[in-house]
Amino acid sequence: MIKQTLFTVVLLCTLGVFTWSVFRLRAFFKLTKPAYPIKNISARLTRTFNVAFGQSKIFRKPVIGLMHALVFWGFLVITIGxxxxxxxxxxxxxRSFAxxxxxxxVLMASGDVFAFVILVFIVLFIIRRKFMNIKRFRGVEIGPKANLDAQLSLYFIGFxxxxxxxxxxxxxxxxSDEIxxxxPVSSQIIQSTGLDFGGIQETGWWVHILLIFIFANYLPYSKHFHVFLSIPNVFLSNLDPLTKYPNLESVTKEVQLMLNPEASYDETEDVSRFGVKDIEDVTWRNYMDSLACTQCGRCTDVCPANITGKRLxxxxxxxxxxxxMNEKGSLLLKGKEDAKSLIRDYISEEEIWACTTCNACAQECPLEISHPNLIMDMRRYLVMEEASAPSGLNAMFANIENNGxxxxxSPEDRMKWAD
Incomplete structure (x- = not known):
């Protein structure tokens, strides 16, 4: 009875802290803008089974991909336990589910085998991260804190x-009389060693359950938040072709008015800022992508701009x-602001204009994150709000405005190219 009472108190505390974290994130999501409607559930389920559960994109790197996939599948089985x-x-x-x-x-056997397999892989992942010179584990965005976060998460999973x-x-x-x-793995260890492990059952149970509770409340503040968000992020991903960029509704209305002067227009309607300057301009989808990002670096690894030495x-x-969002979102919820913005204070114009919109990053991402969509929205802000663009583009814009x-x-001289 004491164990049940103690466990119930610990569980309630865990749920309380986790609920607070969820409401905090919910408040941040409310600061964002709407994205696309969630339609075509069958196509979303198909993509989720292929990309999320099937880990199809991970296997583009066969060896490490298989290791990661086995860890993911093992987690699904162990979660039931x-x-x-x-x-x-x-x-x-x-053994309530016996x-x-x-x-x-089958469930217990799979969990026992996966626990051993995952433990071995976690040791290899730690060695790989600490002692192997993997390029995509480096970058200005991967500082000491991010590296510590990654290693701490691996230690959590290992323990x-x-x-x-x-x-x-x-x-x-x-x-031993009624199992x-x-x-299979635990039985083999006992047979091989001949040791009596009876004294560690209760300790193992408490350590395991407490680590789960602590890890669950650590994840919302960790890069490993994808443990919770990877499957929902794939399910809610944009089903449109990668090369299709959404139009701005306000611009569409202006064009419709130009083509049809009789069309009605609500002059009292507030026109939002063109493009993205700061976190209140992004969509909920952009912010969810940032939370779900595993920071694996596969996107940067294939980016042609980054490969050729650009800052992007x-x-x-x-x-x-x-x-x-962590910085300004907390301020906005308190009715405060700061003088900084996502553009320039975090992301430079050089990075924004270095993108070739080839979509290699989006194609490679195992969580269906669309990086070019956000980059294009930041370009929209620079061009449409600040008229800030590389000189070549500004010249082109001026020519379109003056010469069509x-x-x-001029239009009169347009056919001179034939000479």
Whole structure:
């Protein structure tokens, strides 16, 4: 009874802190603008099964992709076992889901095997991150704090798997006469070592469940928030072709008025800022992308601008957006502002204009993040609000305005090119 009471208190505290984090993020989302409507559910489900559950984009790097996919699939299986632990903690029972029969045996066996596999892979990931010179793990946006965050998350996951194995080992040692479920790895360890692990069952259970609770409340402030958001982010991704950029509704109305003078226009309607200057100009989709971004660097790794030495890093765009929302969003919720903005204080004009809009980053992203959409919206602000663009573009804009074409010749002289 003491265990149940203590567990219930810990669970309620965990849910309370997590709920506060969710409401904080919800308040930030309210600062953003609408995006596209969520339609075509069948196509979204298909994309989610292929990209999120199937990890199809991850396999473009076969070896590390397979390792990452196995960790992801293992987490899905182990999560079910973790839910069982919560039921056990609340009810005081043991192995609450054992009534599932054969499925339970498969579930426990998979969880036991995946715990060992994930533990091995986590050790390899830590070695790879700390001692191997992987280019995409570097960048101005990946500072000491980001590196520490990545390593801390890996340690969390490693100890989660270690505690789960300890719990299974203790369970097998204490219930050799009647075992519910199948535990191939733990059974093999006991047979190989001949040791009695009975004393670590309770410790393993508590360590595992407490690590889950702590990790769940750490994730909303970590780059590993994609543990929660990866599947929803893929499901809610834009189904339009990557090369299709949304029109500004306010500009569309102006064009309609030019083509049809009899069209009505609400003069009292507030015209929003053209493009994106700061976080209140981005859509909820942009902000969700920034939260879901794994900061894996695959986008920057394939960016032709970055490869040729330009300052642009597609990953940095969304890392900066998340940092800026944390900074200014908190101020806006208190009715305050600052003198900074996303453009220039976080993202330079040089970065914005370096993008070739080739969409290699969006094509490579395993979470269906569209970097060029946000970059194009920042360009819109620079051009339409500040008339700030590279000299070549400004000359072209002037020619279009004066001559009706991008060239500096008048319409009367347009056919002289044939000579």
């Amino acid at each position: 973790s839910i069982e632990m919560v039921f056990d903690g609340l009810t005081g029972a043991e 009534s599932l029969g054969g499925f339970y045996d 989660l798997m270690l505690s789960l194995l300890a719990f299974n080992l203790g369970y097998l040692s204490n219930h 519910l479920g199948v535990y 890093s597609p990953r940095k765009i969304f890392v900066d957006l998340r940092h800026r 074409a991008p060239w500096q010749y």
